[in-house]
Amino acid sequence: MSDRNFPSSVPGQTQDHQPGDEFEVHPEPDYDPRYPGSGRLDGKVVIITGGDSGIGRAVAVLFAREGARVGIVYKDEVADAEETKRLVEREGSEAKLVAGDVGDKSFCQDAVESIVSEFGQLDCLINNAAEQHARDEVEDIPEEQLVRTFRTNIFGQFFCVQAALPHLTEGSTIINTTSVTAYRGQDLLLDYASTKGAILAFTRALSSKLAPKKIRVNGVAPGPIWTPLIPASFPEDKVDAFGTDSPFGRPGQP
Template sequence: MSQPAQQQQPPGTESDLDPKADHGEQSYVGSGRLEGKIAVITGGDSGIGKAVAIAYAREGADLVISYLNEQEDAEDTKHWVEKAGRRAVLIPGDVSDPEHCRKIISTTVEEFGRVDVLVSNAAYQMTHETIEEISDEEFDYTVRTNLNAYFYLVKAALPHMSEGASIIGSSSVNSDSPSPTLAPYAATKAAIANLTASLAQLLADRGIRANSVAPGPIWTPLIPSTMPPEKVENFGQQAPLQRPGQPAELAPVYVMLASDEGSYVSGARIAVTGGKPIL
């Protein structure tokens, strides 16, 4: 089953997505697995970040949600978090700026006193058929947004994380099987997986875990805002399950990695790819 050919201006919005994505609004049921935890989620206004925010709130966490400028989407995420009885602090801004990354963490500490879970999820991509089409500025921006921000956030958060804390980086199936038309994005996603593996070893003696999640084709506003309409129409058909995944189908993995149930899971890259293996 395909979705209609469509296109949006980056970074895209949920309201213009056809069909609407499923973030677990009507389906995710929590069981207290993150009760009392404080979680930071970048890119938490839509897509995977939104689904993770809803799940974390229903599991008992209070949230800081970072997003670029999609205010309407962010307010909707906040609505679902508060409906679950938890707090949501919204922070707009560009994570490609290291000072903004540090502001996200300092605001979290001001509001909640600590960081228990850090989900570095915000990302930028754009489709290009040739390497010559990619400007120096776009390549640099992709690296700063996807990879450098992860480093800035982790470095800022570590003084406020204690034993049992969890760091989660959003990688991609592209980290293992790079799409040639998403070259800068794919390179950053491989680096995220690699950096996460280093963090798991560097932080083990502090009792802090680090893992990454490698999604396959997931239906989010990022897709119609960064791919041509004909690719959007067939998006996800290449997966063995022959469909794109929904953001809600990622949330349980992020919950497990954030929870104490994942206490011996560190250094992992977990594939949620609709059947495509990663090495």
């Protein structure tokens, strides 16, 4: 494992749209895997929602390095998605891009069917897509934001699981991205933290439900990670301080 020189802080910056564009982020998030692949996922097919940037891009590149073909579901960040596709192909694998809103059940169904049609199978679903919107006061969270955040973050995971399950068999896996905010909250992200708590409960319930079918379900709960979603969510002064309260005093890298 090689050492990486991570910045101790990130400069204040903002983006005016969700979930943000990685090519506009400075410094660029570090997505490169740290070790050579060993073919552990040869012949496998994975779908990653929110796979165009941030954690999703890092996962896509790592899965490709291990031999998997990758279906990348993203919202509308075309430049980021095309770059992630290029990175997957650089690893010697294949990627299929599908753009749309995971909060729309019919889109999730169509996206899964399109990727399965392209690659012939599905072995792993990674529910990673999410959005968040900072608000100082609980009373300031508009109903539209509340509905939108839940629809993307937790409804989207339900919809993708429902679409994927007919294609999953014994040995398949589902991985849900929750967050440290599910455990300790976040004052500026009350609705986001609530969806991540819901994902935690969903993961635990689904793992029990699918265990008899030998389908494993797990969750990953990242701390503060430097992705485009951060400058797309917070004002410059909050971005400048992002991750400084973590044990290493800096945000993590995807």
